[in-house]
Amino acid sequence: MTQTHSLPRISRSQAPKPAVGIVHLGLGAFYRAHAAIYVAQAMEKSGGDWGIIGVSLKSSGQRDKLAPQDCVYTALELAPTGPIPHHVEIVQNVLVVPENPAAVLDAMIDEAVKIVTLTVTEKGYCHEPSTGKLLQNHPDIVQDLSDPANPASALGFLVRALEARRAAGLRPFTVMTCDNLPDNGRVVRGVVLELAGLLSADLATWIAAEVKFPCTMVDRIVPATKPEDIDALGALIGKYDASPVMMEPFRQWVIEDDFVDDLRPDLGAVGVQLVDNVTAFEDMKLRCLNGTHSSLAYLGYLGGLETISDTVAQPAYAAFVKSLWTNEIIPGLTPPQGVDLQAYADALFARYENPSIRHLTWQIAMDGSQKLPQRILTQLENGLAAGRSMSGLILAVAAWMRYVGGVDETGAPIDVRDPMAQHLKALCNAAETNEQKVQALLAVTGIFPMSLQNNTQFVAAVTAAYEGLVTQGARKMVEIYND
Numbered sequence: 001m002t003q004t005h006s007l008p009r010i011s012r013s014q015a016p017k018p019a020v021g022i023v024h025l026g027l028g029a030f031y032r033a034h035a036a037i038y039v040a041q042a043m044e045k046s047g048g049d050w051g052i053i054g055v056s057l058k059s060s061g062q063r064d065k066l067a068p069q070d071c072v073y074t075a076l077e078l079a080p081t082g083p084i085p086h087h088v089e090i091v092q093n094v095l096v097v098p099e100n101p102a103a104v105l106d107a108m109i110d111e112a113v114k115i116v117t118l119t120v121t122e123k124g125y126c127h128e129p130s131t132g133k134l135l136q137n138h139p140d141i142v143q144d145l146s147d148p149a150n151p152a153s154a155l156g157f158l159v160r161a162l163e164a165r166r167a168a169g170l171r172p173f174t175v176m177t178c179d180n181l182p183d184n185g186r187v188v189r190g191v192v193l194e195l196a197g198l199l200s201a202d203l204a205t206w207i208a209a210e211v212k213f214p215c216t217m218v219d220r221i222v223p224a225t226k227p228e229d230i231d232a233l234g235a236l237i238g239k240y241d242a243s244p245v246m247m248e249p250f251r252q253w254v255i256e257d258d259f260v261d262d263l264r265p266d267l268g269a270v271g272v273q274l275v276d277n278v279t280a281f282e283d284m285k286l287r288c289l290n291g292t293h294s295s296l297a298y299l300g301y302l303g304g305l306e307t308i309s310d311t312v313a314q315p316a317y318a319a320f321v322k323s324l325w326t327n328e329i330i331p332g333l334t335p336p337q338g339v340d341l342q343a344y345a346d347a348l349f350a351r352y353e354n355p356s357i358r359h360l361t362w363q364i365a366m367d368g369s370q371k372l373p374q375r376i377l378t379q380l381e382n383g384l385a386a387g388r389s390m391s392g393l394i395l396a397v398a399a400w401m402r403y404v405g406g407v408d409e410t411g412a413p414i415d416v417r418d419p420m421a422q423h424l425k426a427l428c429n430a431a432e433t434n435e436q437k438v439q440a441l442l443a444v445t446g447i448f449p450m451s452l453q454n455n456t457q458f459v460a461a462v463t464a465a466y467e468g469l470v471t472q473g474a475r476k477m478v479e480i481y482n483d
């Protein structure tokens, strides 16, 4: 037991609790450090009933930490000049699906709730990343279909709650995803309509006509909270907070302004950009930030580097990521109006350098099978078709392949977290040569588009990069790329 645990627990102020207007599915650190804070600030500024009920879909861990402190928490802004604590009181309650799915549905059906937000990560949409189609044989979807009153997936909850609101003659809620997927609103709309259609064609028609699914671009770097962060925060604020979130100072939220009956918090008053079309912002962020994050994560991890700031502190990796932006990523982007993409990339580099952020390469490396298509593969496809050299992103793909093989450059096992981890590792183990390993991974359903699988130049280049990683190691390959 550290000394922190003997400090008084953080607690709610005397301010009146706001009435609930939002249910959030997937109460992870990112949402608490990003959207929840914007909503709290919008209410401070302009009022409204936008208190949040958080829902954990799988386990009670988050609720167990938050409930004893009445769901308030600290968001610690990790500025290079020193940490700034923010006390956040917007979450009113946390519900846990496996304990009481009916309570979650009741919360979503409640007329006071105008918006259901989601951060369920890429894999939570139960779709095939390369096509956007619902995975009908996904175990959670199988349950949603066989027992719709006891859903398992976030989509199952959305469909069931919307059905109940329709049956009761209530207006629907807006469904707003805050996950890093391109056209994220369209993706969630597509899978919700597919699932609803399998249950009732009428319901699907009503959802298509009445529900709004705005697209969003979300951005804030939120490294996982470590036990030592909790201790350091205790020393800073003199209170014990069992579930603080760590975040960088920078934040951005761009939302397609399309809500059921125009009901939403006054987010524009606190710096959220409400626009007609989010696509250019999403592409910029997913490719410039998430694409290079994943590239640095695989190449950095293999090179023995623990965090993003450690990785870009290496001159070769710094030159590598700068070249990715200038030569491979920015030329394929249409900038959002008024944005200078090179300046955006320069600012990103400074964010990566922030030594106060210990963002593990291992954390970002998670779920690569779900992330690669929108972060790296689409731009690779487009760049190659336009005749550009894309050897840096090809090296990043090869590094992902090496990473999912599950053994690092020292021969130690890698703890690969990915819904396809076992399958990917089995494929690598079964293949004898490097070339066969690459072929096997390229052929996995749902990751690589056909145009890349059939592009002989791309296949040869990724195979050569993979060979290079095996024989020379990641650090050397990054240096060779720069030469």
Ligand code: CS2
Residues within 6 Å of the ligand: 180, 218, 219, 220, 221, 222, 289, 290, 293, 294, 363, 364, 365
């Ligand atoms: C990261 C993102 O873990 C990851 O995959 O790339 O969480 C990233 O930090 C955020 O999207 C930043 O907005």
